[in-house]
Amino acid sequence: MPEFCAADTLYAAFHGNMQVPPLTEKMPDLTLDQGYKIASEIHARRLAKGEVVAGRKIGFTNRTIWPIYNVDAPVWGWMYDSGVHDITSDGVITLPLLPEPRIEPEIVFGFKAIPSPEMDLTALAGCIDWVAHGLEIVTSLYPAWRFTAPDAVAAVAMHGALWVGPRLAPTADRLEALTTCGITLSGPDEVAIGHGVDVLGGPLMALQHLVSQIDRMPGAEPIQPGEVVTTGTLTDARPIAPGETWSTEFDTPLLSGLSVTFKAG
Template identity: 45%
Template sequence: MSPQDLLTHLDQGRLWGAPPSADPAFDLPTAYARALAVRALRQARGEVPRGYKVGFTNRTIWPRYNVFEPIWGTVYDSTLAFCEGAGTVSLAATCQPRLEPEIVFGLRATPVPGATLAQLFDAIAWVAPGFEIVQSHLPDWKFQAADTVADGSLHARLLVGHQTPVHELAVGAAQLDALLAQTLVVLDRQGQSVEQGQGANVLDSPLRALHHFLNTLRACPGAPDLMPGDVVTTGTWTDAWPVQPGDHWSAHFSLPGFSLSATFTA
């Protein structure tokens, strides 16, 4: 599929006819190049990149989806929304949408080359709860890793909750790393608990997931670096749950002030 084909299916919320990975030559480097070409098309029509999503950091769900390594893709101004604890998210033109509770970082600076965890901490402005709405343009969420990357790394929407300055949570990287790793989340649908997760599920902590992503991003030919003001969402703490218009979902993290709810519309 050409970049324009991928963008057309994305805009229309239509399933693909066949996976790009049906071609044995379609590997992960090819998929990232294709995704960056789609990014260029979206920018050409006026969409503004606002950061990145990191996916498949939760090792507990790798066998479920047959993807065994993290992936990443672009978040745009057209897919990103902020709220102070409760928001509304449209599912228009999404394809088989699912919901993921995550931790989102906001950057105040570009991390230095070869950044350590401590230097990465110094580049973070804030931390927030988030809901990423992910989607798949292949039936029944059956794909290979390269397919997911070509599919915008499955990104559809991102709702970011209240932003807590990072220095209100921790004095340094080691403390933030441990705090987020130990944090729990309870995910509710229509007021009923459906699953519990923990920060350690995502590459041992969201801070470590962010660090892994930074190194992966910088190793990808043509990929733009992290910039001040970028947001990065670091992967689901639970399974990805199907979501539909009319649903009301909440995520309650065991950090004070870290709760988020969303109502979904067509």
């Protein structure tokens, strides 16, 4: 399967709410950089259709879940205005029509300055305008969530949509709490536990990794002021369905949990 055909296939699958076999079934030697090239071609198609970049998502930063998904590296992908929303006061969220949707509790950053690869964590923190807790809805264009890291990055990094909670000041103590915090994700008859440190050592470290990897996507520009970056799930992702209520709770008062109810799209 030529790479341009792979981009066509995944673009059609995403916009048609369909699933396709993993690319690596026909392209067993697919590399992560080739996956980024396919993703860049899909991105070009979306921009040509009028979509507007809202920011980036980092996937698979939580190393505790790598064995579950058969991946061995973080990946990143684009987010667009059409899929990034603030959580409303009533917490009701329309669940997009996506294959096998799952929920991921994450830490989200908004930017006021352009971060660069040579920056240390202190300098990176100085680029952040606000920090928030958010919920990413992820999707698998491949049946049963079976794929490799190159498959994942090619498939828009498994991103479906992002809902962002209240924006908070990036104070030194709050940024420190992002690493030391624990979080509980609760839904119908199940609970998942996670920690900030699981995300590549902390969300700021995940951001640092993203900044160092942006040029793996052909034509990708640095993160711009006004962009949003979500840094990866703090727990394992959980399947979700309309009618369900899910909530999160942190073990620190510096971060606030969320409660949302999904309605059919």
